[in-house]
């Protein structure tokens with residue numbers, strides 16, 4: 589599968605509410621009638637963003653149940669284990685092992701669409717700041733609302749890094765997968781620094797640290 593097939597025609601968040609499904613589906617041309625089975629008049633009344641899409645999980649739950657797990661599935665796929673017998677290079681080898689990484693990868697790239705869906709709560713209930721320098725759910729909500737474009741930009745950057753990882757998986761290229769994993773990590777950290785713990789205090793290493 590070509591990786592660019594995974595990109596949505598246009599992100600839901602960029603489809604203005606006044607644009608109907610007909611315009612949204614334009615790239616599919618003749619498929620509109622087949623997909624809807626209704627008249628073009630009805631089509632314009634339905635905006636996917638306004639009617640059919642409804643965020644359910646909070647951003648926190650998306651992080652916990654999809655994004656973090658999926659990223660681990662990518663990061664843990666290729667590893668060097670240092671044991672008494674020396675260094676063991678771990679990487680997917682069988683078709684099943686590659687399929688497992690691919691599954692995690694698909695979860696991750698699709699979750700980047702979910703992150704951009706407007707109206708999603710930060711937490712299913714308010715939560716306090718987790719550590720010094722971190723923000724509470726109310727502050728995170730305000731920060732995202734004040735700069736939605738940057739938040740969505742990070743989600744899109746996560747998708748691009750995820751697509752790089754997917755290309756590496758499809759090429760069965762462990763070195764490229766590690767590289768893409770590094771890019772992925774930077775995007776996670778970038779968004780967290782901006783919206784979650786902008787004032788984080790990095791503790792000094794024990795013993796003065798060098």
Ligand code: HEC
Pocket residue numbers: 647648649651652655656659703710728739740742743746772773775776777779780783784
């Ligand atoms: C578009 C912005 C954005 C990106 C990209 C992002 N996160 Fe998050 N993440 C957040 C926000 C905002 C929070 C704070 C809310 C919270 O505590 O869950 C968070 C919280 C978390 C949490 C804490 C969840 C909890 O229990 O409170 C984990 C774990 C996490 N992210 C993992 C990741 C990983 C791994 C990646 C990259 C693969 C990633 N995130 C990418 C925005 C992002």
